[in-house]
Amino acid sequence: MKSKSLKKARVMKMAQILSGKEVSAAVKKKAALEVERLKERGIVPGLAVILVGDDPASKVYVGNKKKACELCGIRSFEYLIPASASEDELYSLVEKLNNDPEVNGILCQLPLPEGFDEQRVINTIKPEKDVDAFHPENVGHIMIGDHTMLPCTPAGIMEMLDYYGIDPDGKSCVVIGRSNIVGKPMAMLMLQRNATVTICHSHTKGLKEIVSQADIVVASVGKPGFVTADMIKEGAIVIDVGINRLENGKLCGDVDFEACEPKASYITPVPGGVGPMTIATLMQNTVTAAEIQNRKDD
Ligand code: GUN
Numbered sequence: 001m002k003s004k005s006l007k008k009a010r011v012m013k014m015a016q017i018l019s020g021k022e023v024s025a026a027v028k029k030k031a032a033l034e035v036e037r038l039k040e041r042g043i044v045p046g047l048a049v050i051l052v053g054d055d056p057a058s059k060v061y062v063g064n065k066k067k068a069c070e071l072c073g074i075r076s077f078e079y080l081i082p083a084s085a086s087e088d089e090l091y092s093l094v095e096k097l098n099n100d101p102e103v104n105g106i107l108c109q110l111p112l113p114e115g116f117d118e119q120r121v122i123n124t125i126k127p128e129k130d131v132d133a134f135h136p137e138n139v140g141h142i143m144i145g146d147h148t149m150l151p152c153t154p155a156g157i158m159e160m161l162d163y164y165g166i167d168p169d170g171k172s173c174v175v176i177g178r179s180n181i182v183g184k185p186m187a188m189l190m191l192q193r194n195a196t197v198t199i200c201h202s203h204t205k206g207l208k209e210i211v212s213q214a215d216i217v218v219a220s221v222g223k224p225g226f227v228t229a230d231m232i233k234e235g236a237i238v239i240d241v242g243i244n245r246l247e248n249g250k251l252c253g254d255v256d257f258e259a260c261e262p263k264a265s266y267i268t269p270v271p272g273g274v275g276p277m278t279i280a281t282l283m284q285n286t287v288t289a290a291e292i293q294n295r296k297d298d
Helices: 002-012 020-040 056-072 087-098 118-124 136-144 152-163 183-192 207-211 274-297
Strands: 046-052 075-081 105-108 172-176 196-200 216-219 237-240
Touching (some): 020 152, 020 274, 046 087, 056 075, 056 274, 075 087, 087 118, 136 183, 152 274, 196 207
Parallel strands (some): 046 075, 172 216, 216 237
């Protein structure tokens, strides 16, 4: 009898959903308040977003960034450049924005179409306006731990963990994916918060065994449903960075949510998980950039 009711409880068990919608609203509210304070000093934070080519997913992200700017009172400048444009046109635009006092933050939406050198574009952005924190100078600051801005997705994830009272200290964290945008900085932020970090990637041997030991799993692979229930341990905290569009038009993450949710203690949904946090952090970074730039001018 007892084991039957226990079994039932196990079947009923559900993870706490980490709502990026809820946390991002709180972050944007705070950013909007800081914008109000800046406006009282005659400062209007401005964010320039550059989109090269017409990748549909990138267009949606850029549109969402514009909406978030409007909500927070940040001035947004959008630059749409055809994929046929030359690299030099892109560099000249970045230079122009570097020197524009109305622009505090510059973001060039990645990935860039073939033929564009992403790292060179990133290197061209003035570090103090690099609201992605992708410039080598900012990456160096992150390594040392004396950064002023952090890459939006990993920083948004840390914010979400803090909001729900999840402390990475002493926990084992497995990051799947080693991109400069998510995987590497994510590992660094977890390390700074005293997690024991492992980075897995396409050449990792025994991935399933490694992931199944983790207290925190961060999946940033770009493959729908890559993380399955048999890969995670009971009670794991599962963070899904993936945003994949299926053939039926539905969005899905890198985690098999339906299967993992009963096993996890906390899990992020897609949509409504990490995605909104990325944009909210971008708003916060733009406000921080505006504050710092005006501090220097005083
Ligand atoms: N593409 C996907 N995520 C990002 C991001 O955080 N910043 C930029 N610039 N491009 C992206």
